[in-house]
Amino acid sequence: xxxxxxxxxxxxxxxxxxxxxxxxxxxxxxxxxxxxxxxxxxxxxxxxxxxxxxxxxxxxxxxxxxxxxxxxxxxxxxxxxxxxxxxxxxxxxxxxxxxxxxxxxxxxxxxxxxxxxxxxxxxxxxxxxxxxxxxxxxxxxxxxxxxxxxxxxxxxxxxxxxxxxxxxxxxxxxxxxxxxxxxxxxxxxxxxxxxxxxxxxxxxxxxxxxxxxxxxxxxxxxxxxxxxxxxxxxxxxxxxxxxxxxxxxxxxxxxxxxxxxxxxxxxxxxxxxxxxxxxxxxxxxxxxxxxxxxxxxxxxxx
Amino acid sequence: xxxxxxxxxxxxxxxxxxxxxxxxxxxxxxxxxxxxxxxxxxxxxxxxxxxxxxxxxxxxxxxxxxxxxxxxxxxxxxxxxxxxxxxxxxxxxxxxxxxxxxxxxxxxxxxxxxxxxxxxxxxxxxxxxxxxxxxxxxxxxxxxxxxxxxxxxxxxxxxxxxxxxxxxxxxxxxxxxxxxxxxxxxxxxxxxxxxxxxxxxxxxxxxxxxxxxxxxxxxxxxxxxxxxxxxxxxxxxxxxxxxxxxxxxxxxxxxxxxxxxxxxxxxxxxxxxxxxxxxxxxxxxxxxxxxxxxxxxxxxxx
Numbered sequence: 001x002x003x004x005x006x007x008x009x010x011x012x013x014x015x016x017x018x019x020x021x022x023x024x025x026x027x028x029x030x031x032x033x034x035x036x037x038x039x040x041x042x043x044x045x046x047x048x049x050x051x052x053x054x055x056x057x058x059x060x061x062x063x064x065x066x067x068x069x070x071x072x073x074x075x076x077x078x079x080x081x082x083x084x085x086x087x088x089x090x091x092x093x094x095x096x097x098x099x100x101x102x103x104x105x106x107x108x109x110x111x112x113x114x115x116x117x118x119x120x121x122x123x124x125x126x127x128x129x130x131x132x133x134x135x136x137x138x139x140x141x142x143x144x145x146x147x148x149x150x151x152x153x154x155x156x157x158x159x160x161x162x163x164x165x166x167x168x169x170x171x172x173x174x175x176x177x178x179x180x181x182x183x184x185x186x187x188x189x190x191x192x193x194x195x196x197x198x199x200x201x202x203x204x205x206x207x208x209x210x211x212x213x214x215x216x217x218x219x220x221x222x223x224x225x226x227x228x229x230x231x232x233x234x235x236x237x238x239x240x241x242x243x244x245x246x247x248x249x250x251x252x253x254x255x256x257x258x259x260x261x262x263x264x265x266x267x268x269x270x271x272x273x274x275x276x277x278x279x280x281x282x283x284x285x286x287x288x289x290x291x292x293x294x295x296x297x298x299x300x301x302x
Numbered sequence: 303x304x305x306x307x308x309x310x311x312x313x314x315x316x317x318x319x320x321x322x323x324x325x326x327x328x329x330x331x332x333x334x335x336x337x338x339x340x341x342x343x344x345x346x347x348x349x350x351x352x353x354x355x356x357x358x359x360x361x362x363x364x365x366x367x368x369x370x371x372x373x374x375x376x377x378x379x380x381x382x383x384x385x386x387x388x389x390x391x392x393x394x395x396x397x398x399x400x401x402x403x404x405x406x407x408x409x410x411x412x413x414x415x416x417x418x419x420x421x422x423x424x425x426x427x428x429x430x431x432x433x434x435x436x437x438x439x440x441x442x443x444x445x446x447x448x449x450x451x452x453x454x455x456x457x458x459x460x461x462x463x464x465x466x467x468x469x470x471x472x473x474x475x476x477x478x479x480x481x482x483x484x485x486x487x488x489x490x491x492x493x494x495x496x497x498x499x500x501x502x503x504x505x506x507x508x509x510x511x512x513x514x515x516x517x518x519x520x521x522x523x524x525x526x527x528x529x530x531x532x533x534x535x536x537x538x539x540x541x542x543x544x545x546x547x548x549x550x551x552x553x554x555x556x557x558x559x560x561x562x563x564x565x566x567x568x569x570x571x572x573x574x575x576x577x578x579x580x581x582x583x584x585x586x587x588x589x590x591x592x593x594x595x596x597x598x599x600x601x602x603x604x
Contacts, residue, residue, distance in 0.1 A: 017483075086483045181319075181388045183506075184524050204485075205507040208521070215598050217521035219510070222486050247604075256601040290603060296517050297599050299558040301592060302549075 001245045002066075004112050004138075005032055006045040006131045007121025007234075008101055009070065010078040011056070013094075014273060017086050018227045021273035025056045026080055028121035028144065031231035034275050035238025035265045036119075037064035038286060039246040042238075043112045045069035045131065047104040049077040059275060068109040073100040088229045088270075089203040096148065098124075106131050113137070117245040120164070121234060122146050125156040132163050140250055142241050144168040144233065150177050162194040168237055170201045183208075199240070199259065201233050209259050216256050219297065221267035221289050228273045232266045235278055239265030239286075264289040303547045304368075306414050306440075307334055308347040308433045309423025309536075310403055311372065312380040313358070315396075316575060319388050320529045323575035327358045328382055330423035330446065333533035336577050337540025337567045338421075339366035340588060341548040344540075345414045347371040347433065349406040351379040361577060370411040375402040390531045390572075391505040398450065400426075408433050415439070419547040422466070423536060424448050427458040434465050442552055444543050446470040446535065452479050464496040470539055472503045485510075501542070501561060503535050511561050518558050521599065523569035523591050530575045534568045537580055541567030541588075566591040 012026025033042045043066045050072060060067060076099040083092045106127055113135050120128035120143035128143060141164040149157050150173060157177070161167055167190060171183060180186040183200060187210040190198045197211045204226070206219040240262030247254050264286055271277040314328025335344045345368045352374060362369060378401040385394045408429055415437050422430035422445035430445060443466040451459050452475060459479070463469055469492060473485060482488040485502060489512040492500045499513045506528070508521040542564030549556050566588055573579040 182526055182528070184526050202507070205504070206519075206521070208524075215524060216601070217508075217524075217598050218601070219508070219519035219521065222510075222517055222519075224484055224486050226484070253602065257603065260601055260603075294601065294603060296519050297601075299518070299520070299562055299596065299599075300555065301559065301562075301596060 001117055001248050002041040002043055002115045003036055003117045003119055003241055003245045004043045004045065004115035004135060005029055005119040005121060006106055006127065007032060007123045008078045009046045009048050010080050012230065012274065013081040014228055014230050015083040016088070016228050019273065021228070024274035025059050026230065026274065027078060028123060028234045030060065031234035031269065031275065032119060032121050032238040033060070033065050034062065034278050035235035036242030037062050038281065038283065039242030040064065041066060043069055043115055045106050045108060045112070047071050047073050047100050049073060049075045049100045052077045059279065069112055075100045082230065084229060088226050108134050116140070117241060118142065119237060119241050120144070120160070121237065125149050125153050125160040129156065129160045129163065140165050140244065142166040142168065142237070144237050147173050147176060158193060164195055166197045166199065167195040168199045168201060170233060174200050197255065201236055203229065203232065207236065207259055207263055209255065214252050216259060218260055218263050218293065221264055221293055223267060223271065226270045229270050231269050235269040236262035236266040260290055260293055264293060303419055303550050304343040304345055304417045305338055305419045305421055305543055305547050306345045306347065306417035306437060307331055307421040307423060308408055308429065309334060309425045310380045311348045311350050312382050314532065314576065315383040316530055316532050317385040318390070318530050321575065326576035327361050328532065328576065329380060330425060330536045332362065333536035333571065333577065334421060334423045334540040335367050336364065336580050337537035338544030339364050340567070340583065340585065341544030342366065343368060345371055345417055347408050347410060349373050349375055349402050351375060351377045351402045354379045361581065371414055377402045384532065386531060390528050410436050418442070419543060420444065421539060421543050422446070422462070423539065427451050427455050427462040431458065431462045431465065442467050442546065444468040444470065444539065446539050449475050449478060460495060466497055468499045468501065469497040470501045470503060472535060476502050499557065503538055505531065505534065509538065509561055509565055511557065516554050518561060520562055520565050520595065523566055523595055525569060525573065528572045531572050533571050537571040538564035538568040562592055562595055566595060
């Protein structure tokens with residue numbers, strides 16, 4: 001099954017202790033789409049400005065990615081700049097320019113509304129909400145968000161969370177949204193808002209999933225070197241939902257497996273800047289790391 | 303098989319956002335011994351001052367704990383005071399008084415040197431080293447340490463690390479000792495010092511184990527409320543080595559299982575101050591959480 005996905009396509013400038021990348025492909029939807037395209041077709045919904053360069057368009061033109069829903073508007077593309085210190089779990093945002101994304105009103109091209117799997121990548125929760133209204137027949141609605149929206153549009157954000165099946169957040173943002181230091185208690189509060197599952201991304205510490213009756217934890221794939229964590233969460237989401245949409249089954253076993261796929265796909269993203277490593281991943285590499293992760297976590301009791 | 307264990311027995315004062323405990327039982331060896339005593343006999347080697355109160359002696363008198371190696375010296379008992387903020391992963395040490403522990407020279411009572419499993423709890427690395435000299439027939443030597451000794455006796459510490467089979471450290475301390483931000487690279491450097499396995503404790507993020515040919519990760523047992531993380535690492539070590547000594551087998555499968563036991567035992571410790579929760583744990587409670595942890599981490603691939 002295909003995925004309908006809305007979010008930002010952006011131009012990023014990123015600095016880490018291991019290098020600097022200027023004006024590279026970024027945005028929550030870009031990472032998501034590339035990651036999910038290993039598993040299924042992604043119908044992208046977004047906007048870029050007339051300044052969006054050809055070479056970045058080229059990176060998005062991939063098998064499994066439908067760009068008909070990406071509109072070009074007079075003006076500048078969404079831009080983000082950030083810096084990471086040696087603690088790669090914490091980012092310092094230097095600049096967020098919404099630009100053409102600020103007054104983006106998503107309109108779905110013909111056929112997009114038949115997608116049964118919907119992903120609302122990190123972005124304006126009002127836009128996320130509008131997209132949901134246009135796909136009433138969705139079978140699985142998944143969303144991500146970040147601190148920017150918790151601070152700037154908390155009510156819109158909660159309204160959207162109430163409408164989705166699975167909520168992805170990173171750890172500190174989950175605690176921030178419901179103002180609860182214990183992660184377990186925070187997750188329970190988030191579940192009470194409506195989602196059937198809450199997945200908390202913890203960066204180098206992996207991810208955990210909470211449902212009313214299940215708890216699942218998976219460590220990150222261990223890496224010698226992380227060059228740039230940008231897009232890790234978005235590509236986690238891509239691997240996660242890509243796998244679910246491909247298997248077209250949604251039960252606890254497939255969801256756990258999907259969390260593992262998300263973890264593995266994200267591990268490639270952070271090995272280099274932008275989608276430099278991610279776009280080159282092969283199915284064989286994904287399979288290998290998935291099997292390794294199973295070995296890394298397996299234990300038997302007496 | 304019994305365990306020979308050396309480390310501090312102390313009087314702690316601890317503050318967390320959830321309360322305060324004054325002059326309670328503390329010290330790396332106290333937590334270790336109580337935790338390990340669920341699995342096997344522990345022969346304790348330590349020192350206290352003449353001020354060590356009767357009610358704290360009472361807490362240590364447990365089935366499976368041999369106190370003959372705990373000497374009483376004129377003077378004051380080792381004391382530690384610390385404070386935790388809402389981020390329970392970071393402690394602020396307010397005071398460390400070595401007191402009688404400062405010039406402690408361990409002497410093993412008759413029979414102690416027959417212990418085949420040796421644990422060097424966090425403490426002076428020179429004392430740790432001296433103990434090792436007295437048990438040349440040890441089958442498995444395990445040690446823990448902390449930032450205090452990395453800063454104050456780095457050379458003694460490395461000399462002791464070179465002599466042990468398994469090294470336990472927490473995450474930031476492992477990075478600090480070998481001055482390496484990547485945990486995987488840091489662990490490889492630590493393995494090169496001599497230990498056959500390095501186990502990194504990550505607090506609420508669980509634990510990982512590195513050997514030359516194996517990597518194992520287990521998440522922490524999820525808790526609604528953590529009241530006091532003091533002693534989590536020491537009781538992790540107690541569950542870990544207690545289980546290994548009880549099973550009297552040391553292979554990758556039992557070591558992985560031992561890491562799980564350590565994780566589970568530590569989860570009880572942090573539910574209350576001092577050993578208040580830990581000392582009441584039942585074998586049935588340990589078994590239950592161990593099985594839950596297996597469920598929490600299990601996934602099957604296609």
